[in-house]
Every structure is written in C-alpha cells, then in structure tokens.
Amino acid sequence: FLLDNLECGTSAMNYYNKLRRMTTSVFPHLVPDRYRELMRVARQWRQLKLLKWNGHGHESKDRKLGDLALFCMACPQPGINVTLPLEDEQKKINSKSKLPNPSWLYSRSLVMDGNFKVEHLYAANPMDEVSLMDGRAFMIGNSTYKAHLAQAKDAIQQSECNNHQAINQANASRHRLEATGIGSCACARHGCFVPHAIVDFQKGERYAHLPCH
Numbered sequence: 001f002l003l004d005n006l007e008c009g010t011s012a013m014n015y016y017n018k019l020r021r022m023t024t025s026v027f028p029h030l031v032p033d034r035y036r037e038l039m040r041v042a043r044q045w046r047q048l049k050l051l052k053w054n055g056h057g058h059e060s061k062d063r064k065l066g067d068l069a070l071f072c073m074a075c076p077q078p079g080i081n082v083t084l085p086l087e088d089e090q091k092k093i094n095s096k097s098k099l100p101n102p103s104w105l106y107s108r109s110l111v112m113d114g115n116f117k118v119e120h121l122y123a124a125n126p127m128d129e130v131s132l133m134d135g136r137a138f139m140i141g142n143s144t145y146k147a148h149l150a151q152a153k154d155a156i157q158q159s160e161c162n163n164h165q166a167i168n169q170a171n172a173s174r175h176r177l178e179a180t181g182i183g184s185c186a187c188a189r190h191g192c193f194v195p196h197a198i199v200d201f202q203k204g205e206r207y208a209h210l211p212c213h
Helices: 002-007 012-023 037-051 085-096 142-151 167-171
Strands: 110-115 177-179 181-187 191-201
Touching: 002 012, 002 037, 012 037, 142 177
Parallel strands: none
Antiparallel strands: 110 181, 181 191
16 A cells, blocks of 8 residues: 555555455445554554664664654764764864865755645544654654744734735634644755654744744
C-alpha cells in the first residue's frame, strides 16, 4: 500500500477495494471490512521502518526530538558530515590566507514558508487520535507547540494595501478547522526540510507559529 500510495497516488480506500476484488471478484461486498485495520497497520509499519533505519531496531535508546528524520546531506552537520577544525589548526589556516575565521564554511542557510492549502478538520473523537511520532520526525511535538502558543502574543496586523491576501488570511477565523495550513523551515540551497521544524497554522501565517522550534 505504501508503495502504491507513493508512486501511483492510490488512496487507502481504493487499495482496500482492490484487495477485496482480488479476494473474490464475484462478491467483493461479502469480504469482511478491514479498512480501519489497514490504516492502523500502515502507520505502525511506517514507524517500525523509521525506527530500523535510524538505529533503534535491536537496542532501546532514548528517541530525541527529530531523531527519526534526516536533514540535508549536503549542508554542514558537525559530527556527521564535517569535522570542525581545532583552534590551533584554525590559526594556521588564517595565517596562510590572511582572512578572518571562515565561519561561513560551517554555516547553514534556512528559509521559512507556509502552505494554506493543507487544511485539517477537528477530529470527531479526539481521544481516538494516537500520535506515534509526537515530535520525533519533522512535525513539532504537540505539547511543546501548545505551550509555545499559550505564551506567544497574538497581534492583529493592519493591512496598508487594498485586499492584501496574506494579511487577510492571517486575520481570518475558521471555527471548523483545527489547522488552516502548515509552515516549515527548510534548507535554502537544497530545499530539504529541517527535522522538528514543521508546524500547523491555526489562523493564517502568523510569526508566532514558526520560531517555536
């Protein structure tokens, strides 16, 4: 299912209907309903693969925030793909080149942007919503995000332009939606998302949502 969903854009319901017709093409409606089980197993399988790929398969380790997501392989990451020079070595490099400390060699360039097309309704049964990751991948942890929003001040920005779309969306209120979009932080050069740096928007593109990571 995960491969069909990735390559063909197959929804879970269409994939499940295909399995029912493969089981019995004459009476597919007589096959027991296992759609909820398919959705649950797909999420659990995805989590198990992430745990395996990130070295949590055969030993119990503390999973920190963003541990199950990979950042840009080309950007400098001390201890992973680049080794910071020692102080003595850095002085020799500077004495030969007669340039200041080249800190730009080990710096990252990041950008932040939002998407207002990704909307999410309030769950009918919130107690049934179980988070398997909760901040261990790209999304911000739920408790950390709510604590940040509770302390952040919400200032309504007045538009100086006629019908400015971004500001109008920021001041709009949508009572039925739990999230009106998503905002993320990504590598400016290669476009790779930063782990534990994607948030939900509740009321347009407010600055208070993004700095919480």
